[in-house]
Amino acid sequence: MEITLDLVCMPSENIVARIIEEELIIVPLVSGIGDMDDELYTMNRTGRAIWSRLDGEKSLQEIADELAGEFGTSPGVIERDLLGLVTELVRRKMVVVR
C-alpha cells in the first residue's frame, strides 16, 4: 500500500510499545512482525517524535507540519522521513492505516 500524507495512522494492536530508560522499544506480540524472529525494535529521536504522534486522529500531513515547526527542518525533509518511516512500519505490520 502506498503511504500518502492524507492518511491517518496508528500503532497496530499486534505490538506493544514501551518506554524503558527513555528508549522507545517495540515488542512484537504476534508472529510475522518484522523480518526476523527474536528481535526488538527501537527508534531514534526523530522516529520517536513521529511515533508518539501516530494517534489515529492526526493525518500524516498534520504530523509533518507539527514536526517541521518543532525541529526547524524544511517540510520537504520531514515529509520524506515521515513517509519513509510510516511505509516501513506499515510493511512490518507495526502501524495500521485507519
Next chain:
Amino acid sequence: MTQLVESVAIQDFPLWTRMKATRGLISFDLEATARCNNNCRHCYINLSAGDRDARSRELTLQEIGCIADQAVELGALWVLISGGEPLLREDFPEIYMLLKRKGLLVSVFTNATLVHDEHIALFKRYPPRDIEVTVYGATEETYERVTGRLGSFDAFTAGLNRLLECGVKVRLKAMAIRSNLHELEAIADFCRARTNDYFRFDPQLHLRFDGNEERNRLIKSERLTPEEVVALEMKDTQRLASLRKNCDILIDGSSSHAACDHLFHCGLGNSSFNVGFDGTFRLCSSLWAPGTTFDLRRGTLREAWKSFVPKVRDMRSRKPEYLENCRACPIVNLCLWCPAHAHLESGELDRPIDYFCRMAHARAAAIRGECPE
C-alpha cells in the same frame, strides 16, 4: 533516509548494559504453581497436582497482573513462567497472554506432558521467546523412573512433537542424575536429533525449597559423585572448551572476597527477581532463608526492589568457618556453593558444604590439568 527504526537482536540490546549498571530490573521468574503432574525424584519444588492447600495459595490471575504491572513499570522486559508445571494451571493461557500484552518477552519452562490444542494455537499466534523442555530419559523406562508417573513418557513425546511441529523455538535440556546416568548419551542424541541447540545438561542438584526431609534424602540419592560429574564434563567437548577459555576467571585468587564480610558476592538482586506461587518475592530462586524473602501480598514490588533488596545484599557473616573458607576461596566460581544453597543444605547461609567442596575441588583439579600453564 536516516535509520529511523532499527531492529536489534535481543541479546545485542545496548539497553542491557545500561540497565545492569544502574541496577535496573530486566527480568523476573514467575513460579505459576508448585504443583506438578509428574513426581520427579530429584525435584526441589513439586507438590502433587491435586494439592488443595497449594492450589488455594496460588497467585490469582489478577494478582499476577498486578505484580507484572509493577515489574513493567520498573523496566522489566522479560519473564520466565516456570513451576512446578505451569501448564497444569487451567488459566495458563490467560496468564501467558496477560504477560505478553504488557510488552514482556515470555519464556516457558515445561515438562511438555500437558501440551494441548489450545496451547499450540496460542503459541503459534503469539510466539513465546522460547520454550524449554527437560528431557528426563530417552526411553519410557528411564523417563518414568525419574518422573514417577506411568504414561508420562508418551505424554512427553506427544507434547514435545506438537511443540516442535508448530514452529516455536524449543530448547531441550537434561538433568544428569543417578536414575538416568546410564542413558545420558541417548538423551543427548534424542535432543540433538530434534534441535540444533547445544545440548545442555545440569549435573548439580540443590535441595528442596520446603525442606521436606524425605524428599531431600531422595535428591541426595540422585546426586552424582564429584568424580562422575567431572568425567561427564570432561567428555563434553564444548563445555570443556569454554572451561578452558575461562580458566583464568574460574580459578582465580582475585575472585575471592577476602577483604569483605558480605555474604553475597554474586549478581543477586541486580537485574532480576523470582516470585513464588504464593507471592513470595526472592532475590533468586533458591534464596529462602528467613529475612531474605518478602511477601508481595503485603507489600509492593517497588518496596521489595528499592528498599528490601539492598538490605539483603548488605547481609554479612561473622562465622570464621565461612570467612576463612568460602569467602576466601579461589575456586568459588567452580562451586555450587552460595549462601542460598548453603542454607538449603544446612539451615545456615554461611556454612561450607562438604559435597559442594569436594565437587569444586575435583573440577578444579580436572581443569588445571586441562589449563595451559
